[in-house]
Amino acid sequence: MKAWVVHELGGPESLRFEDVDAGAPVAGEVRIKIHAASINFPDVLMVAGLYQVKPDLPFVPGIEASGEVVKAPAASGFKPGDRVMAMLDNAGLTHGGYAELADAAARSVMRMPPSMPFDEAAGFTIVFQTGWFALHRRANLQPGETLLVHAGAGGVGSAAIQLGKAAGATVIATAGSDEKVAVCRKLGADHAINYKTQDFVEEVKRITGGRGADVVFDPVGGDVFDRSTKCVAFEGRIVVIGFTSGRIPQAATNHVLIKNYSVVGLHWGLYAKRMPELITVAERALTELYEAGKIKPYVSTRLPLTQAPRALALVAEGKSTGKVVLTISS
Ligand SMILES: NC(=O)c1ccc[n+]([C@@H]2O[C@H](COP(=O)([O-])OP(=O)(O)OC[C@H]3O[C@@H](n4cnc5c(N)ncnc54)[C@H](OP(=O)(O)O)[C@@H]3O)[C@@H](O)[C@H]2O)c1
Numbered sequence: 534m535k536a537w538v539v540h541e542l543g544g545p546e547s548l549r550f551e552d553v554d555a556g557a558p559v560a561g562e563v564r565i566k567i568h569a570a571s572i573n574f575p576d577v578l579m580v581a582g583l584y585q586v587k588p589d590l591p592f593v594p595g596i597e598a599s600g601e602v603v604k605a606p607a608a609s610g611f612k613p614g615d616r617v618m619a620m621l622d623n624a625g626l627t628h629g630g631y632a633e634l635a636d637a638a639a640r641s642v643m644r645m646p647p648s649m650p651f652d653e654a655a656g657f658t659i660v661f662q663t664g665w666f667a668l669h670r671r672a673n674l675q676p677g678e679t680l681l682v683h684a685g686a687g688g689v690g691s692a693a694i695q696l697g698k699a700a701g702a703t704v705i706a707t708a709g710s711d712e713k714v715a716v717c718r719k720l721g722a723d724h725a726i727n728y729k730t731q732d733f734v735e736e737v738k739r740i741t742g743g744r745g746a747d748v749v750f751d752p753v754g755g756d757v758f759d760r761s762t763k764c765v766a767f768e769g770r771i772v773v774i775g776f777t778s779g780r781i782p783q784a785a786t787n788h789v790l791i792k793n794y795s796v797v798g799l800h801w802g803l804y805a806k807r808m809p810e811l812i813t814v815a816e817r818a819l820t821e822l823y824e825a826g827k828i829k830p831y832v833s834t835r836l837p838l839t840q841a842p843r844a845l846a847l848v849a850e851g852k853s854t855g856k857v858v859l860t861i862s863s
Pocket residue numbers: 573574575659660663684685686687688689690707708709710713752753773774775776777778779799800801802848849850851852853854855
């Protein structure tokens with residue numbers, strides 16, 4: 534099979550397109566013929582050797598894909614031809630998504646919602662599960678509350694906007710360009726702020742009549758986190774999702790105390806290990822929302838597998854909106 538392989542850590546240009554001997558499926562795992570693979574920000578970090586998970590070299594990047602089952606152990610509950618989406622762990626050359634085939638642990642394979650196309654399915658699980666756990670499990674978002682979503686036009690941000698609206702919240706989104714602000718509005722944000730030309734703290738206070746946001750969804754960190762503490766409401770919750778700004782901020786606990794707010798973390802991947810039953814609860818809820826037309830993965834860019842370095846660079850440079858997806862038609 535053809536696959537993009539990382540032999541040396543670095544930027545997107547360090548990927549090599551190669552023939553990889555897929556051999557027989559890894560024992561006990563589900564072999565999937567990949568139709569689409571999405572680019573996630575952690576791919577950028579993993580290829581550079583900067584992610585908490587560091588696969589042995591060489592490895593095939595790509596932690597999320599959709600496709601058809603080719604072969605599956607009887608105990609897995611899957612059979613050839615099933616349309617599935619899978620989380621991939623990059624351990625070994627048949628475990629990454631930037632490839633024509635991948636082997637995945639059965640517990641990491643889910644059935645696609647029946648009406649969902651492969652490109653949407655490749656970009657569905659991580660961003661919507663992250664959004665669901667952040668808003669419902671960690672922040673307990675309530676109808677009528679105000680949700681502030683940073684990097685609203687990005688992958689997890691685009692999902693959080695839609696989930697916030699589906700939950701009955703008023704959604705304020707921030708983004709780094711007028712084009713991205715327009716994307717946030719299209720995704721359903723009630724208010725969208727270009728944080729490069731407007732002061733989002735002042736805007737959030739103005740929109741909320743001085744109260745601030747009840748829940749802040751923060752995949753950016755750095756100054757964005759620091760400034761969010763200035764516009765979080767009494768009893769508000771700031772959910773720490775990631776640090777695309779490149780700086781891990783420090784929470785001032787005296788400020789947390791005097792303003793009565795919470796800083797809560799979310800590491801979605803840990804739920805698969807610690808509370809897998811909740812992943813299934815979220816999967817059911819998300820499938821229902823999708824089938825009801827209330828959420829939809831925002832796939833902004835589709836590129837063929839041969840253009841994986843370009844696709845990865847778009848995400849690495851913060852130039853993408855929504856999901857960038859590799860389409861694979863072998
Ligand atoms: N905690 C979890 O369980 C979990 C799960 C999934 C993802 N994540 C994390 O969430 C973060 C976002 O992931 P994503 O897939 O949504 O990424 P994405 O689609 O690439 O969006 C990230 C956005 O961050 C903003 N940004 C600000 N400073 C940036 C910089 N220096 N470089 C690049 N982007 C910058 C950009 O939006 P603007 O131009 O609008 O600023 C960009 O569009 C990542 O850190 C990822 O690791 C965490």
